[in-house]
Amino acid sequence: MQNIITSQGFLALSRQQPEMFDHSTSFTLANNTRVTVHAPGIIEFVPSHSATKAIVLSCGVHGNETAPIEILDDLVQGLLNGNLQCQQSVLVLFGNLPAMDIGERFVEENMNRLFSGAHSQAPGLVNDERRRALQLEQHIEHFYAAQSSVETRIHYDLHTAIRASKNEKFAVYPLLHGRNHSRSQLAFMAACGVKTILLSESPTTTFSYFSSTAFNAHAFTVELGKVRPFGQNDMTRFAEAKAALLALVCDRDYQPPSISLDDLLIYRVNQVINKQHADFQLHFSDDTANFTDYKAGQVLASETQRQYVAQQDGEAIVFPNASVAIGQRALLTVVPTTIESLDD
Numbered sequence: 001m002q003n004i005i006t007s008q009g010f011l012a013l014s015r016q017q018p019e020m021f022d023h024s025t026s027f028t029l030a031n032n033t034r035v036t037v038h039a040p041g042i043i044e045f046v047p048s049h050s051a052t053k054a055i056v057l058s059c060g061v062h063g064n065e066t067a068p069i070e071i072l073d074d075l076v077q078g079l080l081n082g083n084l085q086c087q088q089s090v091l092v093l094f095g096n097l098p099a100m101d102i103g104e105r106f107v108e109e110n111m112n113r114l115f116s117g118a119h120s121q122a123p124g125l126v127n128d129e130r131r132r133a134l135q136l137e138q139h140i141e142h143f144y145a146a147q148s149s150v151e152t153r154i155h156y157d158l159h160t161a162i163r164a165s166k167n168e169k170f171a172v173y174p175l176l177h178g179r180n181h182s183r184s185q186l187a188f189m190a191a192c193g194v195k196t197i198l199l200s201e202s203p204t205t206t207f208s209y210f211s212s213t214a215f216n217a218h219a220f221t222v223e224l225g226k227v228r229p230f231g232q233n234d235m236t237r238f239a240e241a242k243a244a245l246l247a248l249v250c251d252r253d254y255q256p257p258s259i260s261l262d263d264l265l266i267y268r269v270n271q272v273i274n275k276q277h278a279d280f281q282l283h284f285s286d287d288t289a290n291f292t293d294y295k296a297g298q299v300l301a302s303e304t305q306r307q308y309v310a311q312q313d314g315e316a317i318v319f320p321n322a323s324v325a326i327g328q329r330a331l332l333t334v335v336p337t338t339i340e341s342l343d344d
């Protein structure tokens, strides 16, 4: 099994012959790393010595966000063939394999709205994305439980955005419910080239919010660039992020260069605008970039009997998408802010 996976590629086999991984299988590499393939697209690496970090790296929760998939595919292959050696425990999750195959965000349902139990909220409604969200949750739970002696739990859920962004790389910091924001995590984001941070102020059903809330993990949704088909990413734009992730996994004690908060652009989410009617429309063009800002009173979107306006000067748009399902988030607005409380 080890030889086939190493030669043919874990992600390629997961997509082409998922039945090969219907049952969990483990093996030990020449460098003593223990590898467990839990399921298609779900693989774990545990070093022989005790790790200080339990790191979950996920990608492809949206099947057409290919650059993070290519980054983690390379990382997994490097760990499997021994070119890289992990010093920390790592669980790598390739989220939505069928959506990757059709080059779409999802097949039936947006998986990144199905966590924290949302996968089971509509009784009777079962589909591949709901089953997979539950499976991903369960594997994270088992991984963190098995790595109970580590000091730090981490989950970076890697994405790319549908639109271009004025600030190309940015991360969503889920609501922490009173826990402090972490300076060392922000420094790690900066090392990845992610210097724009959005502070979410409400509970959500995203993957990063799940790990943050259920396991007190340092968790982020990380937007590394713009959606492009497999093979069409300019990987030089991801070099910093890839190098920082590799150092995090392969160094015994990776410390990102320290930062001043002045190096970062911090926004807080001001409005979460959910689509209520089929006629929801945005009042700016399809090529308007994320972080384009507006003056107070400017209409950003409208639908039956309702207009959504910028509430303050400088309010900027993020993730606009009029095609989402009714009830789902169609637009975020963000405003500049500062971080008051940092814990390290």
Ligand SMILES: O=C(O)CCC(=O)N[C@@H](CCC(=O)O)C(=O)O
Pocket (backbone or CB within 6 Å): 062, 112, 113, 159, 160, 161, 162, 163, 172, 206, 208, 221, 318, 319, 320, 321
């Ligand atoms: O560009 C877009 O419109 C969407 C990019 C994307 O998938 N973003 C995530 C953000 C999740 C979060 O808010 O933490 C998503 O919409 O699921």
Ligand SMILES: [Zn+2]
Pocket (backbone or CB within 6 Å): 061, 062, 065, 159, 160
């Ligand atoms: Zn995404």
